[in-house]
Amino acid sequence: MNDLVKHENTSEMELVRQEYEQQVTLPDYAILNPEIPMSAKVEVATKVANTLAPLVREQGLAIKGLNKKNPEAEYVMVEGWEILGTFLGIVPVTTIIKDLKNKHGHTIGYRSRGTLYRNPIIKNDEIVGGTVIARAEAQADKNGWQKDLFAIASMSQTRALGKAYRMGLSWIMKMAGFESTPAEEMPNFNETEPETKKEDITFIDAEAEEVTGFETADTIEPTNEQPVLENYARNIAKRLAMQGDKITKRTMRAKCFELTQNGIIPIEYKEQLYAFIDENCPGDGK
Structure with a gap:
């Protein structure tokens, strides 16, 4: 009876300590x-x-x-x-x-x-x-x-x-x-495109440039909108190609609308990009 009362009045932590002192295997926790x-x-x-x-x-x-x-x-x-x-x-x-x-x-x-x-x-x-x-x-x-x-x-x-x-x-x-x-x-964990897509991206870059005639702007000057538009347009074309979609006037305009609505491309560039796409991008082949 005395042992039972002693056990009830002993804290859980003290019981664990006693188990350790008695060389009983401790739980992982x-x-x-x-x-x-x-x-x-x-x-x-x-x-x-x-x-x-x-x-x-x-x-x-x-x-x-x-x-x-x-x-x-x-x-x-x-x-x-x-x-x-x-x-x-x-x-x-x-x-x-x-x-x-x-x-x-x-x-x-x-x-x-x-x-x-x-x-x-x-x-x-x-x-x-x-x-x-x-x-x-x-x-x-x-x-x-x-x-x-x-x-x-x-x-x-x-x-x-x-x-x-x-x-x-x-x-x-x-x-x-x-x-x-x-x-x-870690900074290198999925912060860029997956490693297996590197070759695809190189191919897509070439395909987008060949089909659309867009060039990447190496330097973007605030006073010159053209390099900015070219850069955005080329990246729109790259996204379409990565999705497996054909790069046409219609698909480019649709993707442009999506990216501006989502805030990925500033909304103020939407109309200028539409005009740039209409002037430079091939039609739908219809």
């Missing part, structure tokens, strides 16, 4: 317990890291080549960090907290918040409390390789979550032999 001795945390973290490393590599979640100074360095994608989080009983939550707009008021990106919870308190399908392991914010916009808003929203959430994992768990990822920065946070 004990790494996150501030009351556990560091020596015990390192012992458990080493086991977690040794289990994590081959799993991440087998699943193709570690990427090399993102660091030009150290091309062999491996950066783990958010899915790999989520595996680590699952080992430790972490529940990740992301929320879009802000729309990013251009000067015309069009949404061009999003800012999101990522939060890592331990023992979350859920009410009406929402987390209303619990132990926060880490929280971070990040954003994504149309300046990157993504152009569709739903994909940009997803990227902002992924980056925020990756940043939160880095803040809370990077030391364990480092023990596993990986870099402490998530792959999605």
Whole structure:
């Protein structure tokens, strides 16, 4: 009876400490317990890291080549960090907290918040409390390789979550032999067109120039609109070619309308671009 009363009055943290002193295997989540001795945390973290490393590599979640100074360095994608989080009983939550707009008021990106919870308190399908392991914010916009808003929203959430994992768990990822920065946070991760499209882009450049006669302006002078129009028109043609669409007066005007409405091309250039396209672009062949 006395033992039962003693057990009921003992905190969870103290019970974990007693288990450790009795050489009972600690659960993985004990790494996150501030009351556990560091020596015990390192012992458990080493086991977690040794289990994590081959799993991440087998699943193709570690990427090399993102660091030009150290091309062999491996950066783990958010899915790999989520595996680590699952080992430790972490529940990740992301929320879009802000729309990013251009000067015309069009949404061009999003800012999101990522939060890592331990023992979350859920009410009406929402987390209303619990132990926060880490929280971070990040954003994504149309300046990157993504152009569709739903994909940009997803990227902002992924980056925020990756940043939160880095803040809370990077030391364990480092023990596993990986870099402490998530792959999605690296500048070379999907910030330009995918690597496999480089040859296609070279071909498209030549095709767009041959079909439309547009030339890229090397220097854009504010007092001269022509290089600006040529540059915008050539990029419109490039986008059409990458979509597999034929470059004609009609398709060029339609794409021009779309890009100006979305704020990618300033609206004030729309009519001038229409005129430039009508003068230089081939017809529909009808």
